Amino acid sequence: MESFKLKKAQPFYEQLYHRLKQMIIEGELAPGYRINEVKIAQDFHVSRSPVREAVRALEKEGLLVMNEKSQLTVYKPSLKDIEELYQCRMSLESLSVELAVANAKAHDIEDLENLLNQTKAAIDDGADRRMIIEFNSQFHDLILAISQNCHLQKLVGNIRALTQFYRVMNLEGDGRRETIFKEHQLIFDQFKKGNPEEAKNVMKAHILHDMNHLKQRFIQKFPIGGDVDETLSHSRHTR
C-alpha cells in the first residue's frame, strides 16, 4: 500500500510522474516489475487518466518499457546499457564542461568551489551514501547549468534517470568516494585555469573511469548473462 500524499499544487499526472520516477530509481519498483495502471491509480487514490499520462512520459525516458502486448515493465539495467549510457554521458558532459569553462563567471567558480568543500567535509565526516551521491550529482548538474544550453540540459536529463540507477553501485568499492572527489577536483582546476579543451579531456576521463568501475561491479554482482533479477516480478500482489 502506498501512503504518499498528493499535493493539489501540480497536476496529478505531473506529481505521479516525479513520484514514480523516484520509486523506480530508488528500487521501490523493482527492475522488470510489471506495472498495472489500475493498481497505481488505487495506491495514489486517483483515476487512471493521470496515471496513463505520467506513464507515457516515463516510457519516453526509458524508465518504463512497453512490449508488443502493451504490457509495461520497469527498466532493467544491463552491461550493454552501462556502456551505451556512459558513452553518451562522455559525449554530452564533455560538451557541457567545455561550454561551462568558457562561460564561467567568478561567482560560478565560487559555487563550484563551495560545493566541493561541502563534499569534502561530508566525505571526512563519513556522511551517508545518499548524501555523497547527491553532492556528486550536484557537481555535474552545476556544470551543466553554467554551460547555459537548455537543450543540452534536457538531453542529459533524458538519460540521467537511467544513469542514476547506477549511482549507488558506482560508490561501491574501495576508496571510491575519494577517487571521484579527486577527479572532480581535477575538473575544477580547469575552471580556475580557464582551459575548456583540457577540462573536456579530464571530464571524459572521469566518466570513463566511472564506466569501467561500474562494468566491473556489474559483472561481479550479476555474473550470469547480466540479468539483474528474475525473482522480483512476482511482488505484485500487494493489495
Place this chain on the structure above:
Amino acid sequence: MESFKLKKAQPFYEQLYHRLKQMIIEGELAPGYRINEVKIAQDFHVSRSPVREAVRALEKEGLLVMNEKSQLTVYKPSLKDIEELYQCRMSLESLSVELAVANAKAHDIEDLENLLNQTKAAIDDGADRRMIIEFNSQFHDLILAISQNCHLQKLVGNIRALTQFYRVMNLEGDGRRETIFKEHQLIFDQFKKGNPEEAKNVMKAHILHDMNHLKQRFIQKFPIGGDVDETLSHSRHTR
C-alpha cells in the same frame, strides 16, 4: 518461409503522436499556434483521452510547450535554439560516427556508398527538395544505426524532431545541395580509411557549417529579435 504478419492497428494516442509531430515539423501547425485538446479530438474524431497522452509525449520532446497557465503552444524556433541544438548534434553525432567507423562491416560501407550514389543522382536530376532532405537525413541515420548504441539513437531522436524544423532552411542558398553532399562524401572517405578520429572531426566540421549557414539564413529571414511568426496564430478555424 516467412509468415505474413498483419500489423495490429496502433493505439490512437500513438498515431496521434506521430501525426501531430509530422504536422508540427511540416508547418501545418504554425510555430506559436495555440493547441486546443478538444479541437484536435474533434478534428481526428477521437476523444480527448488519447489526445492528452499524445500531447504529453510531444511536450517532453519540446515540440509542444506548456506555459504556467496550462496553455499549450507549438514550438517556435529561435536563433539560440539553432546554436544549442547544433552544439548537441555536433557532440552526439561525432560520437555516432566515431563508433560507426570503428564498427563498420563491409556491407555497412556498401550501404553508405549506395545511399551517396542515390543522393548524387537525385541532385543531378534536380530532384525535389523533400527528396534531398530525406536522403541527407538517411545518411545521418544510417551512421547512427551502424554505431549500434540504442541510447545514442534515442538521444539523437529526441532532438531530431526539433532539428528537422531547420532542414528545409538548411537547403536554401546557393549550392547547398552540393556542399552538403561533398561533406557527406568526406565523412564517407573516413569510413573507407577506417579512421574514427578523423571521421569525428569531419562530422563536427560538417554540422558546424550547417549551423553557421542556418544562423545566417535565420537572421536574414527574421531580422527583428528572432521572432518567427506572429500572424499565423489565427489559422485555427478549419472545422
Place this chain on the structure above:
DNA sequence: GATGATTTGTGCGTATGTATG
C-alpha cells in the same frame, strides 16, 4: 478452444480554473 477474470484503450461528463467582455 471456450469462459471468466484482468488489464489496457477509449469516450464522455463534470468540476475547476482562466480569459474575455
Place this chain on the structure above:
DNA sequence: GCATACATACGCACAAATCAT
C-alpha cells in the same frame, strides 16, 4: 469586479484485447 465562455484536469464506464483455467 461580474458573468459568460471556454480550456484543462480528472473520474468513471464500457469496449477490446489478453490471460488463466
